[in-house]
Amino acid sequence: MHLRITTWNINSVRLRPAALAKVVRQLEPDVLCLQETKVADEAFPRSMVEDLGFEHLHIHGQKAYHGVAILSRRPLEGCHTHRWCAIDDSRHAVCTLQGGIELHNVYVPAGGDEPDIEKNPKFRHKLAMLDEMSDWFAASRDDTRRIVLVGDLNIAPLENDVWSHKQLLKVVSHTPVEVAKLERLRQSHGFVDAVRAIVPPEEKLYTWWSYRARDWRAADRGRRLDHVWLSPALAPALRDATVMREARGFDLPSDHVPVTVDLDV
């Protein structure tokens, strides 16, 4: 069975019906994982996403901030959420797809501006959530589990995941301490970075461009913050991975673009 999964930080699901429709029409994902929906569950535009063909929904939002959602054309089972760092942020939703494929949709904190846990509680929170998730995946490791972990992890781990490795070493999202925590999370369950298994690490690749650039396309100062990881049991199912760069040029764009994987499961 073919399975196409797309992850996208939409930066407000209510503000971008046109961009969402375009993404769905062009990519035709079976499952679409959204982050930063920025809406309480009772105000989520359910009928809009149902009209786009997503009959099965797992919505985990809150007012104004964060929020994740799993939209699916295929049945979802065992939907639940995770709460990390004893904080009631809506950052992690889980569902199981047909065939026992466990899908985790994650939104890691951006972490503020200062990469110092003493001065910046948001950076401390970012690192703490990565540690807690790593411990949880390590403790429940089972290499027969078929897991897809997607989301805005807010870290660009490789040199070519940022426009300038050297200039971003002290910038939150690419500091060595964050990269080490992300790597620990990846290794906690033997996850494979699906996008870099398809696009060679020697190639620059970004999924986010700041709104603050005068001309994002000309400057091209992007970062690869959005990821798709596969557990060892699922890694051989990977067929393709793509980044929808053109979505950054849509009218009223999100600052992130969709990332898609094709699996033969």
Added chain:
DNA sequence: ATGGTAGGTATCCTA
């Protein structure tokens, strides 16, 4: 070194 834009909300937070 600095400030730049965007979204949601309520007069400022987060990204």
